[in-house]
Amino acid sequence: MNRHHVNAIAGRLSLRHPQRRSLEILDRITEIAPPGKNADTAAVLETIRSEFPSVTDFEREFPSLCFALATGVGKTRLMGAFISYLHLAHGINNFFVLAPNLTIYNKLIADFTPNTPKYVFKGIAEFALNAPAIITGDNYDQRDPLSGSLLGGVRINIFNISKINSEVRGGKSPRIKRLSEYIGQSYFDYLAGLPDLVMLMDESHRYRASAGIRAINELKPILGLELTATPFVESARGAVAFKNVIYDYPLAKAMADGFVKEPAVVTRKDFNPAGMSPEEIERLKLEDGVRLHESVKVELETYARESERPIVKPFLLVIARDTTHASQLLALIQSDGFFDGRYRDQVIQVDSSKTGAEEEEMITRLLKVENPEEPTEIVIHVNMLKEGWDVTNLYTIVPLRAANARTLIEQSIGRGLRLPYGKRTSVTAVDRLNIVAHDKFQEIIDAANQPDSAIRVQAVVLDVDQLSQKTATVVSQSQLATQLGLKPAQLTHSTTLAGQKEAPVFTQPAEQKVAQIAWDVIRKLENQPQTLPTLEHLQQPEIQTAIVKAVKAQQQPFQSEIAGISEKPDIAAVVAKTVDLVMRQTIAIPRILVVPKGEVKSGFKPFTLKLDALNYPAVSDELWIQHLRTNELEIVAIGRGGIEETQLEDYIVSGLVEFDDISYDDHADLLYDLATQTVQHFQSYLSEADARKVLCCYQRNIARFIHAQMQAHYWEDVVDYEVKISKGFTELKPSAYTCSAQEPPADYRVAPADKSNMAKYLFGGFNRCLYSVQKFDSDAERKLAAILERDAVKWFRPAKSQFQIFYRQGADHLEYQPDFVAETNDAIYMLEPKMNTELEEPAVVAKKDAAIQWCANASDHTAHHGGKPWRYVLIPHDEIAGNITLASLAARFGG
Known part of the structure; x- marks a missing residue:
């Protein structure tokens, strides 16, 4: 082979x-x-x-x-x-x-x-x-x-x-x-x-x-x-x-394995069609589809900004009965009475009624529907969107064509299953395809649950009162960026910029431009820890002189922009003021790399598997055939692809080598030892033929079962580690939140009425936070923020990937992001509030160990350059109260 x-x-x-x-x-x-x-x-x-x-x-x-x-x-x-x-x-x-x-x-x-x-x-x-x-x-x-x-x-x-x-x-x-x-x-x-x-x-x-x-x-x-x-x-x-x-x-397997979106049928809470005409039901479905679309659009943008991925612009697909119906729907959506006419230029009709230039324009817009710059957000079609029209940004379907439930499922979702980022994200809004079907909701659920159904669908019930509350993606950039007059990239109609009402420090355009160039120069010094090991070094005269020189070298490109202004800015003064602003509005987070010296050896120690829970029953011939059929098709294959292994152990070995941390060449003896244990276990209660069927049928699950046990026996042999500082400080990353567009940020000093749903609130009113707004996952976190406002010089909640701290969980190396960072006159604290019941969980302990090591490495670096030490503080939730000081929490719970 x-x-x-x-x-x-x-x-x-x-x-x-x-x-x-x-x-x-x-x-x-x-x-x-x-x-x-x-x-x-x-x-x-x-x-x-x-x-x-x-x-x-x-x-x-x-x-x-x-x-x-x-x-x-x-x-x-x-x-x-x-x-x-x-x-x-x-x-x-x-x-x-x-x-x-x-x-x-x-x-x-x-x-x-x-x-x-x-x-x-x-x-x-x-x-x-x-x-x-x-x-x-x-x-x-x-x-x-x-x-x-x-x-x-x-x-x-x-x-x-x-x-x-x-x-x-x-x-x-x-x-x-x-x-x-x-x-x-x-x-x-x-x-x-x-x-x-x-x-x-x-x-x-x-x-x-x-x-x-x-x-x-x-x-x-x-x-x-x-x-x-x-x-x-x-x-x-x-x-x-x-x-x-x-x-x-089949599609059901692709859904189970996470290769496509998860389809969901949507209805309105307490929907009752009694007394409603078909036209009224149709319009209600269309309007709810648009409301859902607007909500999804915000969630997608928030996710993209949080994860630093490209923004996906979703669109809504309306399935019409015929070309006449499609034209009526187009007229409705383009009318002033439909969402104040705001979709007038964002809808296209796709059907065979178009010819010549109209058809060409229709096809051009359709093919560009994934492009964020293309305005189309609603596509009305009459059975024209067939195979080959591959889009990843279809998120809402409103079927208005009379059809039975099964046809609605199988014909409607085909074009909308592709994932925009190639795989699931574990964020519901990003991973789900919505089919709005108020009047056929139960019928579709029943059809999808039939044994011969190709797919399963989720059920989603819209709370229209909540859905009618317009949401927006709130981008919270650092106070430093706001005060320098900077704007985040890719602002859309759904984007609200937190703190934008605050006046920038530099009000004159020429000074603002110089300050922004000075900040760009300082940002480039991030990657030169030998020149700028800590932010404090920005105050050294030779560093500021070098920044002034670099700014002057870049003056020429913007000379024309300030033509006509008689008074040129004092570059040295603007640079000094910018440096002061950076010092006051930043906590210096170094980028720490821990690299092994010499050769790293790793592997898994031999061990005895615990197989008591692995008791798959014998697979009868009838069940064997049924397992591998798709509906009523006369298709019978063996296992995942029909390849029958020579030895029973090979089913397990070939399943295990699929994992990234297992090398066949390095682990062959161990793999066959584990495979032999597993085969003997199955043959203790199954015949060889039945054991083969079980191994073939459940190969993947059995491999995962064994792989999970292998993690406890992982070993790594490294001669020594070397700590390298690749950045003396890192720019504060922006955060993104989904929030109500109508409600202003809540006062962080006041506990909200619904403490069980803290994540929906956006808080503001801070004086010492390095961001104008923040979100909290619990009321204890809100209380901790109040303590930091009182006791810290500055503090913030880090955005994703602000730190690069990794901990091992099983076979995975996961990123850890602490909840709070706060600087006082004497130290910089990394703070993590946790429920008492979570403090001893393996993941929490692994994060704590990784964070304590990171703080030790950071403290070693800052000690050499006159900076403050770092300390990690893991705080039980119930120990956080308004009368407790940060110093007390650090003394009692610091690592």
Whole structure:
């Protein structure tokens, strides 16, 4: 087997589990049935069927296999992996890629073209300098494939089957079969004569029995690889399942594994349609959909700012009955009476009624709907959004077309399941797709819960009173940034900037510009701890002189901006004032790196597994088949991909090596020892055949069970560690919160009425906080803030990634962010309030140990440069009260 190619490609392309499993299956197929010209198709089928019984017929005149992967898992990237593997492992150079329509055709051309955002071969070193040549249905007859003018050894032909279908109507031959003046034969005949042509069919269910595909069959490729999310074709008698599905990864599995959004059906609290006309219900659903959309938009922006990721602009999809209905909905949304007309220019209608320039504008706007600069936030469509329209920012669907519940589920959500950041974030608003269906809520829930349903949906009940309260993303940048007149990037209509009413320190434009340049120069000194080991060094005359010199060097670019101002700013004075501001409005947090000296050795010690809880029952044949079926499709595979391991232990070993912290080469003996223990455990109450089925069925869960126990036996051998300071201080990061747009910040001195829901309140009124507003997770934290306002010189709650402190939890190294940082005249404190019941939890103890070590390293650094020591204080919640001082808390609970 070419497992090293599989591992290399899976690693370079960052393949997800189902993509990797598909590649492993292809590797196995090429081993047991090597593809070749004029192979005995019947014999190849029998060989493959012996290991993959779900393949009962190729359904073509050549070996062809279907990989049924759910929408959003990544079929195009898998195509790139297939091509890379076949070329690297088997020297295959010629590929023929079929698309079902113009949209997917154009998308595939883009994705196979180097230097595009979703280039499928990114990371494949062999293609970096010698990229595959892309030949398309539009240019194949304009070049000679034999002349050497096509660069690269690999040639990928991309064709649109719908265009070929139109060409063969009436029994005509497609243009590809016509004589080419360059090669003296048709391009079709040239391809058919190639000894190594492999055909890849995207969304193959769309053209499986078309006239075009029958014509293409005559190319007689050595292998066909089909990709689809729906491995069946509709007929008068219902769905007819494919007979050549070799791997099935259904939508339910993709949802369980977190590769797509979690769909949820939404209704209004206490919704009662009695007495409401269909039109009134329709409008209510539409309005609630927009309210939900606005709420989601704010949550997405808040998350993006918190996590320092690109802001995702969501859009709402309205499914209309027909073009007339769509036009009526468009008129409604563009009217003054619909949310004061604010969506008038943010809605488009997508259907077949558009022609010419209107159609072109419609398609242009639709294709740009993910772009934050494109204003479209509502798309009305009538059954036009098919496969290939891949967007990641669809978050709300309002289906207004009459349909049964199952159709609503399966047809509505397909386009909205892709995740904008490629994986789940554990933030509900970012990970969920909302389907607004007040009148069909229970019907959809019931349909989704049927045993044969492809998916499960969550139920969401809107509290309209809360939803009607408009929210905004409040960006809380540091007081320093605000006083310098700086603005955060990417302010949107949903963004409120905290403290923006405060006047900047420098009121003259010329002085403000000098101050901002001075701050940029100081920020660059972050990365020069030898020059600026602590903020106090900014006060040294030679440092300020260097800053003044650097500011003067950058004066020229903004000279024109202050033209006409007779009085030029005193740069030295502005720099001195800026330095003073930085000193007063910053707590110097060094960036500390702890690196090992010499070679680091690590691994896992041998141990005896605790297997009492691992008691999977025997899997009966009937259950075995049911487990691997998708609804009523006649698809039977074994395990995750149908590959049967030779030894039972191999199921466990192959599952364990999927974890990032386990190297097969370093841990092979231990892995097989643990695998042997596990196999013996199962065979103590199961036959070998039943044990095999259990290991195959539950391979992943068993591996996770063992991996979790391995963590307690991890060891690391390091000769010594070296502490390096990469930054003498770090700029204070902005925070982002979702808050009511109408309510001003609450007074931190006053306990709110609803203490159980502290996270909804934004507090302000501070004098010594380095930010104008803050949020607290408990009333004890609010009380601690009041103590810091009284006893500290300055304090703040750090934003995400302000510190880079990491602690080990199991196999993971997680980032720890302390709750408070406060500076007094004598020390800098890192403060963490915790409930008494949490103080001894392993995660809390691990965070405490990591933080104490960080404070020790920081104190060593500051001691060498005349700075203040750092101390970590873990405080029980019930010890925080208004009459307790910071000094007392530090003395009693300091680490």
